[in-house]
Amino acid sequence: MTASDEEMPKLLGDCVHCGFCLPTCPTYVLWGEEMDSPRGRIHLMQQHAEGEPLSLPMVQHFDRCLGCMACVTACPSGVQYDRLIETTRAQVELEHPRTPAERAMREAVFKLFPYPRRLRALRGPLRAYQKSCLDKLIRRTGLLDRLSPTLAAMERLAPPLGRTPRLPERVAARGERRATVGMLTGCVQGEFFPGVNAATARVLAMEGCDVVIPKGQGCCGALSLHSGREEEARAFARRTIVAFEAVDVIVVNSAGCGSAMKEYVRLLADEPTWAGRAEALSVKTRDLAEYVAELGPRAERKPLPVTVAYHDACHLSHAQGIRSQPRALLAGIPELTVREIADPDICCGSAGTYNIFQPEAAAELGDRKAANVRATDAELLVAANPGCSMQIAGALGRQGVDIAVAHTAEVLDASLRGLGRGSLVQRPQ
Structure with a gap:
């Protein structure tokens, strides 16, 4: 790259x-x-x-x-x-020689977030911390902000944690099978937003896809690639290629991950053993909205009377050029209204690890985006990237606004299963 x-x-x-x-x-x-x-x-x-x-x-x-x-x-x-x-x-x-504190923080982040098992081990203590309401007390005191703005940003970004549904290695298509696809579960997505993965698998199955979820998959390398840690990114890319070589299409529900995987062709271009395999993986990688739009709807969309604001994740709209497909999928749901957010091209401030390493600038951008979301008067914010969801939800919380946040997959899932608006706008955030 x-x-x-x-x-x-x-x-x-x-x-x-x-x-x-x-x-x-x-x-x-x-x-x-x-x-x-x-x-x-x-x-x-x-x-x-x-x-x-x-x-x-x-x-x-x-x-x-x-x-x-x-x-x-x-x-x-x-x-x-x-x-x-x-x-x-x-x-x-x-x-560039970074300070010892900067090096320590960066190493901690990159030794944690790209590793699902390490994130899983963190879930228990973090869930107990949230249930104890200690998080609210610490935020009121401002102690963590004074000690470390980076740690304070990480603490605020953590979403409320509930039970983690674990997906099987294969989810069978409903009705006649139209395709077989592999699904990336991701790191942060898999451990902090497992409901998004479950909804993705169900949507694909209801649209006639056998969904293969390889056990050997891990981090795709997006965080490392976008942070200048290229050798680390290459190692993650090779492992991802091996995990998904047996499938014809890979569906990704995280914008940053999909963008990185489509760039494997450049990332490994200088490695003769891997260049061809990397190109093959890049060519068959699809964002969920991109793939479902290509496939065409088959399952019945049931009414979902809710007003949503759709947020363009940067690595979906700018890196992958995917803008119309998510909007078209949402517009295809009866009784659902899509409202546009002002300044859609201005980033929300998440940007992978940016809101951890540059918390002040990220907070300013998050507040701008939250204000624009509020101006839509929508009941639900829809985004296609876990970092964006955490960032904007945090900014809305700082402004004392209670707007639910969901992934495109969760909205489609609610419509296809006829769950109604309450499944989205009344759930705990």
Whole structure:
């Protein structure tokens, strides 16, 4: 995925500094600082390419980038900013000496979140912590914010935890089988939002798919890839390829994961043993909404009288170009009303690990997004990425607003099973 030394001059030279990216860049919108815009960061990348060492201010500007890729969508010159920022982040990790506290926090995050078993072990203590109401007390005191804004951000982002349904290795199609698909369960999605995976499997089955859920799957490598930890991402990618090689289609319900898996073709392009296998996996990876729209509806949609606001996850809309399909699926549900959120291209502030490592900027963006959600007067927020769900739910909570949050899969599941609006808007968040 990262660019070679030979490629960088061409990639950097593609930018004509026209400024079309500025209104779409979340950090430029927040602060109006040129060096916190895509073209400003490209200027800094050019300085580094010409021999300027990575200074602390340069690294701070790179760290403040969310990697949302809204600028890639907006750019009339086709600048591959996604490759530029990921290459630069890999260089930062190799060349820039972070403080001991930063290194410790980053290692803790990357030793926890990409590992489902470790997240599962955390569930018990975290659930007990939530049930004791200690979380509310700690938030009122502000103690954790003073000790560590990063830890405070992680604590606030944790969703309410209930029982974790475990899926079998195969879910049979309802009625005549139309296809056999593999399903990625993910890390955070699988352990913190297991209901989304269960709903995904049911929707696919009701649409006539045999759903294969390989036991050997683990992290897809998205968090590592988007944070400049390329070797780590490659290791996760190889394992994912092995787990899913036997299926013809892989359905993914997390925007960041789907985006990363579609980039395996670039990530492993220089490895002769893996390049072809990586390309094959990238080609057969589909987002849930993308795949169900391609397949065409078969199961009956039952009325669901609810007003929803649909949120465009950046790695779905900008990285994968999937915007119309989720809206079309929601619009196909009788009595459901879809309302648009203002400034849909401005990131909510989640961006993988961004809301952990840049909590202040992420909170500002989350508050902006929450205010725009509130302005729709919707009863339900629908998103297609676990990070977005946690981020916006947290921001809504800070504003004292009680709007339920659901995944597109959960809305479709409620309609196909005839569960009614109460299953979505009245459930505990």
